[in-house]
Amino acid sequence: MSPRARRQADVVVQLEERQRALRERARRAFGVTGGTDPAPGLRDAIGGSPVGWYPLVALSLLVVVDQFQAFGVSVLGPEISRTLGVGRSVLALLLVLQALSVSVAALPFAALVQRRARRAAVSIVTAFAWSVLTLLTAFVTNVWGLLGVIVGNGVATGSVQALHRPLLFDSYRPNARVRVLSIYRGASVVGLIGAPLLVAMTAAAGFTWRAVFVVLGVVSLGAAAASLRLRDPGFGQLDAAEVQAAVRREETGVADDARLGEDAEPRLTFFEGVRRLFVLPTVGRLLAAWATLGAMVFPLVTYAFFFLDERWNVGPGGRALFFAAAWAGSIPALAWFGSRGENAFRRDPAQLVRLTAGLLVVAGTGIAVAAASPVFVVTLVAFAVVFAAAATLPPALSMLLLSIVPPRLRAHASALAGIFLTGVGGIGGLLLLGGIDRRFGIGTALFLLAVPCLVAALVVRSARTTIGEDLDRMVDEIIEREEIGVLQASGGHVPMLACRRLDFSYGQVQVLFDVDFTVDDGEMVALLGTNGAGKSTLLRVISGLGLPSRGSVHYCGSDITFLDAERRVGLGITQVPGGRAVFGPMSVVDNLRVFGFSHGRDRTAVEQGIDATFEAFPRLAERRDALASTLSGGEQQMLGLGKAFILRPRVLLIDELSLGLAPKIVAELLEMVRRINAAGAAIVLVEQ
Helix, strand or coil, X not given: CCHHHHHHHHHHHHHHHHHHHHHHHHHHHCCCCCCCCCCCCHHHHHHCCCCCCHHHHHHHHHHHHCCHHHHHHHHCHHHHHHHHCCCHHHHHHHHHHHHHHHHHHHHHHHHHCCCCCCHHHHHHHHHHHHHHHHHHHHHCCCHHHHHHHHHHHHHHHHHHHHHHHHHHHHHCCHHHHHHHHHHHHHHHHHHHHHHHHHHHHHHHCCCCHHHHHHHHHHHHHHHHHCCCCCCCCCCCCCCHHHHHHHHHHHHHCCCCCCCHHHCCCCCCCHHHHHHHHHCCHHHHHHHHHHHHHHHHHHHHHHHHHHHHHHHHCCCHHHHHHHHHHHHHCHHHHHHHHHHHHHHHHHHCHHHHHHHHHHHHHHHHHHHHHHHHCCCHHHHHHHHHHHHHHHHHHHHXXXXXXXXXXXXXXXXXXXXXXXXXXXXXXXXXXHHHHHHHHHHHCHHHHHHHCHHHHHHHHHHHHHXXXXXXXXXXXXXXXXXXXXXXXXXXXXXXXXXXXXXEEEEEEECCEEEEXXXXXXXXXXXXXXXXXXXXXXXXXXXXXXXXXXXXCEEEEEECCEXXXXXXXXXXHHHCEEEECCCCCCCCCCEHHHHHHHHHHHHCCCHHHHHHHHHHHHHHCHHHHHCXXXXXXXXXXXXXXXXXXHHHHHHCCCEEEEEXXXXXXXXXXXXXXXXXXXXXXXXXXXXXXXXX
């Protein structure tokens, strides 16, 4: 090896070692220490946080009262039905609509907070909204008024699923997050036990159903008032921001408060953000677990009352005590899980994945035992085990899910979890269980709930091989973005187009493997290779027609990996696909007008581009009204190149320009490509 080659190899090794060191530091910032040392005590961990106990207490109070109205309507349904003349089926339909509105509203709330960190403000406003609607339930006089307050309450409580857990996640350091989420879940369990008891106590005291809702509304307003001091700490201030500071310190020796990598970064739209989440293999597995949890809990709680009545002849009071006792076992289970789950995640997220899969197995086994047991005490213990496992699953799944997604998309992930929990799992499970119940009996229906739990355990367990890679991918994105920001701030050179470590697959068939590719401003690059080498696939990834399973695409220093294709056209990236560059049923001039869609209503720019195309290709001017399908192959490629004259891209991607054309036509087209390049556009030309 020559001295120069040896020096270059040494530089590469040093860069790789620095990247490895930064990644390890970043993993520690996200709570993965890799050591066996236990997490600090909860009092020390929370007491040492910038916000103390207040956000946890305030949000826990809100989750206790957020379902007051739903419990009130369920428990007081007969009285409401008699007063308003509403049938039982109508009342049940209203509660289903409320559950649907909770799920559907979660996504708009996530979109609302995507660009600005205002999760605390939205949580406070919606808390007052559902409290007022709970209070107004006491004054409805007909079914339409009841529909309005029930659905409105569901929409307002959609903020709980979308915003509360991400807000807690960003308020506390990684070494306390599992325990914080467990305490929050414990408050939810207290609400499950306390809300029906509060309704029962007020009703037993002689209150009418209207007076009960007044009490519930006043209590809920008190909890909302207690949350007025909530503040949003910002996205990733206690994890991603520390990684960014570490990169700046490594690159410049100074770590200030500026987050350079986000200054000129194009923000993902809401649907781009959702699409970005589904690229991560772990996300799909965890959402499947959320759906299974909903399919287990919602039907179980609904049909278990009938099961106790039919199998064990337990009356209303006994059923209430049975469920209170069963849910009460969840509190010590959450205390056990908080510490164990925290330490498991600190050592390796895959250990928490295995623990979560084990909890699903415990839940499924408990359901089977409860449904089949001939002994009442065993049934009670089995239900307590099921509810204990079900209570620990949300903090486990939330910790895994929110740890691997970018901080700005944590609300999106939480909202999706809510939709899969209630909309996909809960409602789907109720419909499925209802059909099985009618045909085979309620005992069999409950027994069969164990099957999806065991299947979900296998799906979740498979995430142990992907969660580390997904965490590293997010970490690498943060590091890379900040390094580019530092480089730009110091006046260093950044390629106009840069692809880094790209992987891409069509289903199970991987086509791109760890691809690095750069193009500078005004450069012309030929990308050569045999059929199936992945040349066209690389262009599809650059232009936004395909999302990589790993790696990134940067344009002028900004990460555009997950931007939609139409947004990339607006940024200046245009592709001429090989053999498919025109719309055959449309005329030549209409094809050109379609190319100018990004100009919007600027007809002048479109017409100028059409004139420039006809000046460059007189043959197209002669056939301006002919259908594109009647053009020769060379004329169709000319028409495809007309995009460059209309859109004036900074990067033009041309796939198989010479495909099936005579050498004379190819030479003519290449001359035009040189003219486009000379006008300032960078060219990437794919050929065999």
